[in-house]
Amino acid sequence: xSGGEMILEVRDLRVRAGERLILDGLSLAVRAGEVxxxxxxxxxGKSTLTGVLAGRPGYEVVSGSAVxxxxxxxSMPPEERAREGLFLAFQYPVEIPGVNNxxxxxxxxxxxxxxxxxxxxxxxxxxxxxxxxxxxxRMDESLLNRGVNEGFxxxxxxxxxxxxxxxxxxxxxxxxxxxxxxxxxxxxVVADGVNxxxxxxxxxxxxxxxxxxxxxxxxxxxxxxxxxxxVKSGGRELALELERRGYDWLRAGTAAx
Amino acid sequence: MNSPSPIDxxxxxxxxxxxGPAWTQRRERALATLRERGLPDRRDENWxxxxxPRLAAYAFETAPAARAAALPEPGLLPIEGAxxxxxxxxxxxxALSNRLATPGLEVTDLGALFKxxxxxxxxxxxEPGADADDRYALxxxxxxxxxxxxxVAQQRDIAEPLYxxxxxxxxxxxxxxxxxxxxxGAHSRLTLVEHFVSAGDAAVLGNLAAEIALAEGAxxxxxxxxxxxxxxxxxxxxxxxxxxxxRYDQHLLALGGGLxxxxxHVALEGxxxxxxxxxxxxxxxxxxxxxxxxxxxxxxxxxxxQDYRGIAAGRGRGALxxxxxxxxxxxxxxxxxxxxxxxxxxxxxxxxxxxxxxHVDDVQCRHxxxxxxxxxxxxxxxxxRGLDPAAARALLTLAFCQDLIGRVPLEPVRTAAQxxxxxxxxxxxxxxxxx
Numbered sequence: 007x008s009g010g011e012m013i014l015e016v017r018d019l020r021v022r023a024g025e026r027l028i029l030d031g032l033s034l035a036v037r038a039g040e041v042x043x044x045x046x047x048x049x050x051g052k053s054t055l056t057g058v059l060a061g062r063p064g065y066e067v068v069s070g071s072a073v074x075x076x077x078x079x080x081s082m083p084p085e086e087r088a089r090e091g092l093f094l095a096f097q098y099p100v101e102i103p104g105v106n107n108x109x110x111x112x113x114x115x116x117x118x119x120x121x122x123x124x125x126x127x128x129x130x131x132x133x134x135x136x137x138x139x140x141x142x143x144r145m146d147e148s149l150l151n152r153g154v155n156e157g158f159x160x161x162x163x164x165x166x167x168x169x170x171x172x173x174x175x176x177x178x179x180x181x182x183x184x185x186x187x188x189x190x191x192x193x194x195v196v197a198d199g200v201n202x203x204x205x206x207x208x209x210x211x212x213x214x215x216x217x218x219x220x221x222x223x224x225x226x227x228x229x230x231x232x233x234x235x236x237v238k239s240g241g242r243e244l245a246l247e248l249e250r251r252g253y254d255w256l257r258a259g260t261a262a263x
Numbered sequence: 264m265n266s267p268s269p270i271d272x273x274x275x276x277x278x279x280x281x282x283g284p285a286w287t288q289r290r291e292r293a294l295a296t297l298r299e300r301g302l303p304d305r306r307d308e309n310w311x312x313x314x315x316p317r318l319a320a321y322a323f324e325t326a327p328a329a330r331a332a333a334l335p336e337p338g339l340l341p342i343e344g345a346x347x348x349x350x351x352x353x354x355x356x357x358a359l360s361n362r363l364a365t366p367g368l369e370v371t372d373l374g375a376l377f378k379x380x381x382x383x384x385x386x387x388x389x390e391p392g393a394d395a396d397d398r399y400a401l402x403x404x405x406x407x408x409x410x411x412x413x414x415v416a417q418q419r420d421i422a423e424p425l426y427x428x429x430x431x432x433x434x435x436x437x438x439x440x441x442x443x444x445x446x447x448g449a450h451s452r453l454t455l456v457e458h459f460v461s462a463g464d465a466a467v468l469g470n471l472a473a474e475i476a477l478a479e480g481a482x483x484x485x486x487x488x489x490x491x492x493x494x495x496x497x498x499x500x501x502x503x504x505x506x507x508x509x510r511y512d513q514h515l516l517a518l519g520g521g522l523x524x525x526x527x528h529v530a531l532e533g534x535x536x537x538x539x540x541x542x543x544x545x546x547x548x549x550x551x552x553x554x555x556x557x558x559x560x561x562x563x564x565x566x567x568x569q570d571y572r573g574i575a576a577g578r579g580r581g582a583l584x585x586x587x588x589x590x591x592x593x594x595x596x597x598x599x600x601x602x603x604x605x606x607x608x609x610x611x612x613x614x615x616x617x618x619x620x621x622h623v624d625d626v627q628c629r630h631x632x633x634x635x636x637x638x639x640x641x642x643x644x645x646x647x648r649g650l651d652p653a654a655a656r657a658l659l660t661l662a663f664c665q666d667l668i669g670r671v672p673l674e675p676v677r678t679a680a681q682x683x684x685x686x687x688x689x690x691x692x693x694x695x696x697x698x
Contacts, residue, residue, distance in 0.1 A: 060647050063639065088649035100644040104662025110648060117649035153662075154644075170648065 010038035011075070013178050013209040014059075019070035021051075021058050021234075027068070028054040030234035036178070039206045043220055043245060044213045046231030047253040052213045053097060055231070056180040060094035061087055074178065088114070089121035091177030095167040095184050102154035107166070110154050111136055115173055136173060142202065143169045144195050161192035168199035179203065179210045185219035197222030217245040232256050269323035270297045273406060273438070280408050281377040285385055293405035296393050302402070307395040312582035312614045313524055313553045321468035321496050322436035325406065334359055334430065338460050340488075340675045345426035345456070352432055353441030353469070354409035367419030367451070373442050374409030387412055387444055389474050389502060396526050396555060400500035403440045403472035410442030413455075417448030417478065424454040424673060431469055431495060432462040443473040449506075450480040456676060457485070459520070461492035466521075469497040475504070475511070479533060482510040486676050490519030490683060493548065500526045507533025507562060514671045517544035517552045518683040526555045531565035531593075542571040543667050543680070546579030546611065547687050553582040556600075560593035560626075569600040572664045575611035576688075586618040589626050597627040604634040605663050607656075657688045 014036040021029035028051045036042050046052050058065045059072060061084030072079040074092060082090065102110075116126040127135070140147060143165050155163050164184055171179055181200070185193055200210065200223050212219060220228075220242065228244040229236045230253070237256055238244065248256075280290065302319075303310040334349065348370060349359035355372040363370045376384045391400035415421055431439060447453060461467065469491075477483055491497065497520055505511055509531075517523050529538055544552040558567050573581040587598045604613040615632035637659050645655035661684060668684075671677045 062643055062647075083646075083652075084643065085646045085649050085651060088647055094647055096644065096647075100638075100640050102641050102644065102659070102662060104665035105645075105658055110645065110650075113650055113654075114648035117651070121649070174648075 010040065010206065010209075012073075013038050013075060014079075014211075015073045016059075017071050019058075019072060020068040021054055022066045022068050023054065023064055028234055029058070031070070032231070032235045034229065034236060036209045036211060038177075038209055040226045041204060041210045041212065041223065042227045042229060043225035044211060044229050044231055045215070045217065045245060045248055048215070050231040051234040052215075052231055053182055056094055056182040056211070056213055059180060060084060060092065085117070086121075088174075089118045093171050093174055093176035093179045095164075095171055095179065095181040097182040097184070097186065099155045099158075099163040099167055101156050101158070103156045105154050107152055107154050108133075108136065108150040111150075111170060111173055114170065118174060139169055139172050142172070143199055145169060160187040161189065164188060164192065164196055165199070168196055172199060172203060175203070175208075177208060179208065181210065181212045183213055183215060185214055185216065193219065194222065217249045220245045230256055269302065269319060270294070272323045273325070280406070281374065282381040282384060285381050286377065289385065289390065290405045293391070293401045297398070297401060297405065300393060300395070300398065303395040303398050309396055309555050309584045309586075312580070312584075314522070314551055314580070317551070318468075318496060318498075318522060318524070321438065321466060323438050323468070325438060325440075333462070334428065335460055335462050338490075339428065340426065340456065340458060340679055342424050342426050342456060342673060342675050344423040346421070346423050348411055348413070348425060348427045350409075350411060350427065350429050350441055350443075352430070353407065353439040353471075355411045362423070365421065367416040368421055369414040369416070371412040371414070372409065373412055373444075376412065377408065388442055391472065391500070396528070396557070397500065399470055399498045399524075399526070400472040400502075403442060403470050403500070407440035407442045407472065410444070412444045413446070415447045415451040415453050415481075418450050419448065420452040421454075424456050427455060427457045429457065429459045429469065429471070430462055431460070431465075431467040431491065433465050433467050434463055436466040438468045438470060440470045441472070443471060445473075445475040445483070447475075447477045447481040447483055449478040451478075452482045454484040454672070455486070456673065457487045459487075459489045459491050459497060461495050464492040464494050466494040466496070469495065471497070471499045473499065474502045477503075477505050477509040477511060479506040480508045481506070483512070484672055485511065485513040486516070486671065486673065487513065488516045488518070488676055488679060489523055490679075491521075492519075493521050493550070495520045496522040498524045501528060503527070503529040503538075505529070505531045505533060505536035505538060507535060509533065509536045510538070511536075512539045513541065514676075515540070515542035515544070515554075516671070516676070516680045517542070518680060518687070521549065522551045522553075524553045524555075526557075528557045528559070529567070530559045530561060531567065532561045534562040535564050536562055537566040538568075540567070540569040540571075541667055541670055542569075542583075543664050544572075544581055545574045545684060545687055546581040546613070547574070547576040549578055551580045553580075555584045557586045557588070558598065560587070560589045560596040560598060563593060564595040565593055566597045567599070570667065571600075571602045572667050573602070573604040573613045573615075574607065574660060574663065575604070575613050576607035577611060579611050581613040583615045583617075583632075585616065585630070586620065587628060587630065588620045589623055589628065591622045593623055594625050596623075599628070600630040602632040603663075604632075605660065606634060606636055607660065657685075660688050661685065
């Protein structure tokens with residue numbers, strides 16, 4: 007478990023959206039090679055956590071810090087976080103009619119490569135690469151030439167997120183409820199995609215409401231979020247316990263604490 | 264509002280106009296109406312958004328003789344096989360036009376027609392009425408000395424596009440009036456590409472009065488690409504008449520010039536006539552694009568689809584006054600109008616004013632207008648993938664009108680429109696990504 011490079015260290019993070027304090031003293035440390043699951047009831051701050059880490063507008067960091075590979079994450083604009091290897095798989099991937107899906111994939115990959123001083127891939131190299139990834143995600147090639155997520159089914163959108171992730175090979179992947187709204191076959195494909203990316207150099211944070219994704223992607227650590235902070239951490243068994251008992255017993259715990 | 268009257272400034276040139284006594288009379292009639300009513304101003308309901316002082320500041324005196332005319336070659340569209348019709352300062356130029364000799368096509372210099380057959384010119388050129396929306400056409404009626412008449416014989420399919428290049432060459436501020444008439448015979452087909460360019464950067468006002476008449480079963484595709492110099496202004500008054508079973512498709516690409524006011528009046532007179540109007544304008548910098556469409560359904564089962572998109576940036580201003588009128592005879596008519604607008608900067612402004620006037624049951628009419636800014640969720644999605652924010656904005660701006668451009672049927676026109684847009688949108692990204 008320990009020993010990998012520290013990828014993300016969040017300390018005592020307080021984040022406000024409008025008037026509301028959503029994250030209230032959240033701490034989290036994720037090392038290379040680890041997969042962490044963050045679970046919690048609706049409204050516990052799960053999506054705020056991934057959003058603020060990826061740089062989504064609309065949040066105010068009140069106090070606390072987030073250090074990504076030794077650098078202050080909040081000092082970097084969102085595009086730089088992405089180029090530095092942070093990837094957010096959206097809970098609700100946005101449809102962008104008029105922007106070609108394959109163009110976005112190529113622009114994203116080449117933005118990252120430029121940032122790292124690598125030569126850009128030409129159209130031919132890129133297409134070869136993306137087609138291999140596409141086959142692995144069992145996605146139809148026709149999706150490449152559609153508008154970004156335009157008219158995609160729920161499952162296709164989520165697979166498209168994982169496709170982007172596998173192409174960009176992030177150092178830190180944040181998956182925001184990627185399992186929601188998927189039938190069991192799509193869930194398997196998504197889980198396979200995630201598992202294929204597990205590796206000693208990569209850290210992953212899976213945000214999920216249900217534990218069924220964790221049947222397929224076995225996490226190293228499970229954290230329970232309630233009231234904007236981590237109220238309990240444990241191994242995989244914690245997820246199973248949550249499945250059995252629900253979240254209420256933990257909420258009672260927070261109130262008592 | 265319209266003083267010091269542009270009309271008084273113009274009367275001096277009248278004696279030089281061709282056409283003999285019959286035309287002198289007709290021009291007097293036009294002038295009398297203009298003197299009495301003036302040019303439209305912001306009190307006229309379809310003219311309220313136009314920057315009238317700005318338009319009135321243009322010279323309303325006719326230009327001195329044009330310099331030796333030359334085409335701005337690099338600016339021409341490489342349309343394969345095009346039959347080129349060149350109007351220099353509103354006058355047909357036979358020497359610069361080419362490939363017009365083909366069976367079924369008749370291209371006539373209206374300047375020559377005025378002189379040689381003034382009676383025929385009276386018949387060919389519609390006499391505008393006193394209505395405010397027709398007032399600039401009336402102005403052209405009073406002062407235009409030339410233009411072009413295009414006739415396509417019945418049953419003829421002119422496969423190669425007719426490419427009409429309107430060139431403004433005046434080195435000094437001036438007004439240039441022109442007439443354009445298209446008469447398409449029954450069951451004929453043609454594609455007309457109109458391209459408005461400037462040879463210099465003088466503050467030239469172009470005033471075009473144009474008529475299109477499609478006889479039964481005719482089909483016409485009409486492209487209008489505006490890319491004059493920033494100092495130029497252009498007022499156009501179009502009358503389009505469709506007989507039964509006609510098909511008329513227009514693609515307006517207003518991507519240049521300083522000010523464009525376009526009045527488009529389409530009358531679907533015959534049964535089953537159908538029309539599609541696509542329009543894209545970019546009002547950036549100080550540009551103003553002000554469109555009026557009036558679509559009148561007279562015939563039964565007539566159909567129109569209007570899809571207008573506007574982008575405004577800088578201090579640009581855009582307007583669409585769109586009226587659909589369904590007359591009592593137009594049972595089963597189907598009319599829709601959509602106006603979607605994108606504001607890129609806080610000082611930019613677009614006004615959309617759709618209006619429906621329905622005088623019969625059993626019709627389908629829809630209209631909708633939206634004006635908004637770029638979608639923040641889409642922007643964040645792109646930026647979260649590592650794209651530069653400015654490039655992401657440019658990409659979304661191009662994406663906003665991509666389907667409209669994709670429907671432009673000629674590749675060189677599409678490419679020119681893409682290039683003009685990409686060049687105008689600040690911090691553009693690679694344009695290859697849209698489509």
